[in-house]
Amino acid sequence: MTHLWPIAKITFLEGLRSRVFFGLFIVALLLFSSTYTLSYLFPRDVVKVAVDLGLGITSLIGLILTLFLGTQLLAKDLEQRTIHMVLAKAVSRSDYIVGKFAGLAMIIVCSMVVLGGFASVASWTVDRLTADQYGVIHWPIFLLALLMMTLMLMLLASVIFFFSSFASSTFLALGLTLVIYLIGQSVEELKHFLETGAEGVVISPVFLKIVTGAYYIFPNLAAFNFKAQAAHGLAVPLADVVWSFLYGVFYIGVMITSSAWIFRRREFS
Amino acid sequence: MCYANRGPLVDSIIFDNVTKTYSSQSTAGRVAVDHVSLSIPQGEIFGFLGPNGAGKSTAIKILLNLIFPTAGHALLLGKPVADTAVRSRVGYLPESPNFYDHLTPEELLWFGGKTSGLGASRIKERTDSLLGLVDLGRVRRQRLRTFSKGMIQRAGVALALVNDPDVVILDEPMSGLDPLGRRLMADIIRRLKHDGKTVFFSSHILHDVEDLCDRVGIIVKGRLMRVAGLADVLSVPATGWCLIVRATPETVQSHLIGVAAAYTTRGGLTEIKTVEKDLARVLDRLGALKEDLVSAIPVRPTLEDIFLQEIERADGELP
Numbered sequence: 001m002t003h004l005w006p007i008a009k010i011t012f013l014e015g016l017r018s019r020v021f022f023g024l025f026i027v028a029l030l031l032f033s034s035t036y037t038l039s040y041l042f043p044r045d046v047v048k049v050a051v052d053l054g055l056g057i058t059s060l061i062g063l064i065l066t067l068f069l070g071t072q073l074l075a076k077d078l079e080q081r082t083i084h085m086v087l088a089k090a091v092s093r094s095d096y097i098v099g100k101f102a103g104l105a106m107i108i109v110c111s112m113v114v115l116g117g118f119a120s121v122a123s124w125t126v127d128r129l130t131a132d133q134y135g136v137i138h139w140p141i142f143l144l145a146l147l148m149m150t151l152m153l154m155l156l157a158s159v160i161f162f163f164s165s166f167a168s169s170t171f172l173a174l175g176l177t178l179v180i181y182l183i184g185q186s187v188e189e190l191k192h193f194l195e196t197g198a199e200g201v202v203i204s205p206v207f208l209k210i211v212t213g214a215y216y217i218f219p220n221l222a223a224f225n226f227k228a229q230a231a232h233g234l235a236v237p238l239a240d241v242v243w244s245f246l247y248g249v250f251y252i253g254v255m256i257t258s259s260a261w262i263f264r265r266r267e268f269s
Numbered sequence: 270m271c272y273a274n275r276g277p278l279v280d281s282i283i284f285d286n287v288t289k290t291y292s293s294q295s296t297a298g299r300v301a302v303d304h305v306s307l308s309i310p311q312g313e314i315f316g317f318l319g320p321n322g323a324g325k326s327t328a329i330k331i332l333l334n335l336i337f338p339t340a341g342h343a344l345l346l347g348k349p350v351a352d353t354a355v356r357s358r359v360g361y362l363p364e365s366p367n368f369y370d371h372l373t374p375e376e377l378l379w380f381g382g383k384t385s386g387l388g389a390s391r392i393k394e395r396t397d398s399l400l401g402l403v404d405l406g407r408v409r410r411q412r413l414r415t416f417s418k419g420m421i422q423r424a425g426v427a428l429a430l431v432n433d434p435d436v437v438i439l440d441e442p443m444s445g446l447d448p449l450g451r452r453l454m455a456d457i458i459r460r461l462k463h464d465g466k467t468v469f470f471s472s473h474i475l476h477d478v479e480d481l482c483d484r485v486g487i488i489v490k491g492r493l494m495r496v497a498g499l500a501d502v503l504s505v506p507a508t509g510w511c512l513i514v515r516a517t518p519e520t521v522q523s524h525l526i527g528v529a530a531a532y533t534t535r536g537g538l539t540e541i542k543t544v545e546k547d548l549a550r551v552l553d554r555l556g557a558l559k560e561d562l563v564s565a566i567p568v569r570p571t572l573e574d575i576f577l578q579e580i581e582r583a584d585g586e587l588p
Contacts, residue, residue, distance in 0.1 A: 006379070006384050013371060013372070017371040018371075081367055082367050084330075084363050085361075085363065085367070085425075086384075087333070088356060088359070088361035088363075090355075090384055090386065095353075267336040268335040269291075269336050
């Protein structure tokens with residue numbers, strides 16, 4: 001694990017110098033600049049809407065960036081055989097995967113700092129210019145929501161790496177990751193719904209077991225969603241934050257370790 | 270670094286009965302490398318010859334641990350190829366190299382140096398000297414995506430050499446280069462030889478191999494058909510003579526009636542090809558024409574002849 005930094009650095013530079021990166025930032029800037037107008041489409045709670053909107057745009061752009069760069073970074077190396085040049089150096093397969101992931105994680109952090117900065121400025125501007133006396137931005141929760149969003153994107157990036165480590169095509173890796181994202185966003189809610197039940201609805205115990213199994217296998221991405229708490233200023237128990245953080249780090253660890261394990265057995269002809 | 274200053278000689282590259290059979294759906298059962306055994310001592314330039322698809326690149330990828338042998342094993346500098354650390358003493362130039370095109374040559378060499386364990390000052394020193402050597406000094410801060418194919422190849426050479434490797438593996442290093450680029454590459458290979466490095470390069474450009482190598486190995490259909498010193502391959506008795514005379518073919522023919530010889534004309538000169546035993550007779554018959562004799566060259570099998578012979582032999586012997 002001694003060559004992580006050079007791999008992480010060139011990966012970070014690759015992301016930073018990609019046209020998609022700048023394209024998305026321009027789109028983000030346009031969306032953030034329209035926050036003021038969009039917020040006023042709502043009759044009340046203008047500041048809450050602005051915070052929700054700002055975090056939503058950050059989340060959306062961050063997601064597109066992670067999905068696109070995550071699949072591209074590994075796939076390009078494999079398709080263009082750039083990986084031959086890297087692995088011909090004293091770089092182990094594990095170094096390569098962890099270094100690449102570290103580079104992508106740096107891109108995600110960098111993007112979230114910039115996007116979060118845009119969202120903060122947009123929300124703050126709405127807060128300043130509005131007469132909404134109940135609208136207060138809860139900055140610590142706002143920051144927490146951004147941090148957890150960053151962790152969620154890193155988790156998603158690790159899932160992309162896992163699929164890319166054995167998938168034969170970029171589209172397959174991207175498709176599988178999208179499926180995981182959709183399941184991850186809703187599995188907690190579905191499990192909760194099935195467990196609490198609804199009047200007059202009979203739920204098959206087998207189906208309940210399948211959903212419970214999926215809950216433990218697939219990443220529970222809802223655990224990282226603190227957007228509503230940030231918008232409404234709701235208190236967030238410390239235990240929830242710690243649990244989500246540890247869960248995210250653990251899941252990333254499992255995905256990256258598995259990717260490295262698969263990669264060590266892969267041939268590059 | 271001078272060869273004499275190095276430690277005891279060891280085999281830099283060893284293939285020990287290496288076989289690679291592909292098992293994927295499209296290539297199932299195809300034997301790419303078939304029981305290849307070969308050892309290359311330190312300081313030797315070894316030319317790995319073979320037609321396209323013969324298994325040259327597969328053998329190189331086995332050496333770099335990019336693909337794994339089905340049977341046998343390969344060693345680099347006495348260590349198994351799976352040992353990551355040994356590659357800090359190896360340089361590799363892939364065929365038609367693709368590098369991160371968002372990087373500049375300077376950044377590319379920084380990456381190569383760092384991953385080989387070099388310190389910052391050593392990387393700077395090597396970068397300055399190598400970019401000068403491959404004539405990329407003026408574009409050292411220009412992105413690789415703006416480079417021509419030849420420039421990319423030269424950047425690849427610099428990357429392969431940044432760690433001052435003991436073993437340099439070059440996969441078709443001359444392909445895609447213009448005459449100047451080829452001469453530069455040949456000079457670099459000679460310089461590596463002078464510095465006591467081991468150079469293993471694959472090629473199907475026979476002239477380059479003939480010009481540079483100490484030994485050659487000819488691989489056909491995955492099987493190593495022949496390994497021999499270049500001197501041994503080429504130091505065989507002449508099979509005939511080629512005489513060039515400043516005269517018309519009709520004049521030459523009139524002097525050589527009854528003697529077995531072949532004639533061709535080129536720019537006012539007539540080329541006479543004859544076998545060894547008839548040389549004295551031909552020279553005798555030419556008589557007065559001897560004054561117009563431009564040259565008399567013994568004809569020996571070239572590397573190309575030997576290469577083609579081995580391909581024919583493989584076609585006959587191998588399925």
